[in-house]
Amino acid sequence: MKAAVLYNYNEDLVIEDVPLGDPGDREVLVRIVATGVCHSDLSAAKGKSLPPLPIILGHEAAGIVERTGSAVSKVRKGDHxxxxxxxxxxxxxxxHKRLPTMCDTYGAAAGGGTLWNGARRLGTRERPIHHFTCLSSFAELAVVPESACSKIAEDVPFEVAALVGCAVTTGFGAVVNDARVEPGEVVGVIGVGGVGINAIQAAALAGAEAIAAIDINPEKEAVARAFGATHFVNSATQDVVAELKVLSRGRGADSIVDCTGRPAAIALAYDGVRLGGSVVSVGIAARGEMVCLPASTLPNTQKRIIGSNYGGGVPERDFERILALYRAGRFELDRQVGKRVALEAINDAFRWLEQGVLARTLICFDH
Ligand SMILES: [Zn+2]
Ligand SMILES: [Zn+2]
Incomplete structure (x- = not known):
């Protein structure tokens, strides 16, 4: 199958033919139809998250089940x-603790660049290629664990479904599951990207009185407002904390979602929330980066700092409710689909992402 392989950090991915093994008992062979190019792929390619090499990246995807292992019951051939x-x-x-995204079995697999129990289906025994997050969707086909597959209705466009697989659910869940925004609250969202616009949209849906989109790029204002932001604050030129206080009768935001992972942004969010408010940390910092906070304020301000992974909960449950809201016309997904390109353009797609492209680029396969 055709796939994009990362051999060295900070180098272009190489499009080549890669051998793919048969799915194991509890594995599924999926024909990838659309896969988004996300910041976590870029961080991996740049060596920030240090995935084992060589590896096939790609983790925001939708497709059609091609074949199932002998013990698979969750999906069958032809399912979207x-x-x-x-x-x-x-x-x-x-x-068992109901923290499925913290699964130990997955953690060991993802860390080692394999599927469950060290199994590998990419490359050959002599020249193995690592799996990325058990998906590796920058390829025509992927062998994935059964539990990675969530069946969806056939009328959902694959591009939309792919986005729900990462950015949409991450932003939606950060607001709904972690910030738990209530009607009338004031919410800040730092970083107007693929995740940020969904956090904005979810805050609007939750009934926030004011939603401040915070970014250093003034071009992001229009898209932020289109998804429900009521205010835009340019953190390069404006005093974010002061602006948030103006919106909240002097108190500070009820919650701020940081989608950038920049330590300075997390510290800014901590300053910008009210007493007892929540900082929801979604963006991924580079390994080793530290956040500096005034320690003496931790107890007496009762501010909370919440780490939010994949929307903070149960992604599969959230896929369903996001698509139900989409179908009801309450959650906008179609406009999040940006350029559609072939796998051969993947390195360009990375460069657009680095330059701050406004809508998600999707790699699409014409099967
Ligand atoms: Zn992602
Ligand atoms: Zn588990």
């Missing part, structure tokens, strides 16, 4: 599926 980049085993400590 969203792929979850945090499949879970259902049997470990964290799965």
């Amino acid at each position: 599926v969203i792929l979850s980049w945090a499949p879970n085993c259902g049997e470990c400590f964290y799965c």
